[in-house]
Amino acid sequence: MTEEECIVVFATSGVEVRARPGEILLEVAERAGVDIPSLCRGGTCATCKARLLEGTPQIDTLYALTKRHRAQGFILTCSARATPGRIVLEA
Secondary structure, three states: OOOOOEEEEEOOOOEEEEEOOOOEHHHHHHHHOOOOOOOOOOOOOOOOEEEEEEOOOEEOOOOOOOHHHHHOOEEEHHHEEOOOEEEEEEO
16 A cells, blocks of 8 residues: 555445545445435435445534444545545544
């Protein structure tokens, strides 16, 4: 893996895919055929939440998540972007 390469792993689905830096994780999932439910795509409904198991994506917003969900490691895939390195989601 190069320094700038982004790898996104969907642990439950067993899918690993390369992503472009800054690519929205929900779009990465859709491109890879991983089903993550979504409605608003704007970070306000929390339908697309997934637990972050590893990595540090760029998080644009977490407003729709409860404190409990944030404490449990959930992120909004519609508002999280791929960053160089490895990101593992429970999806």
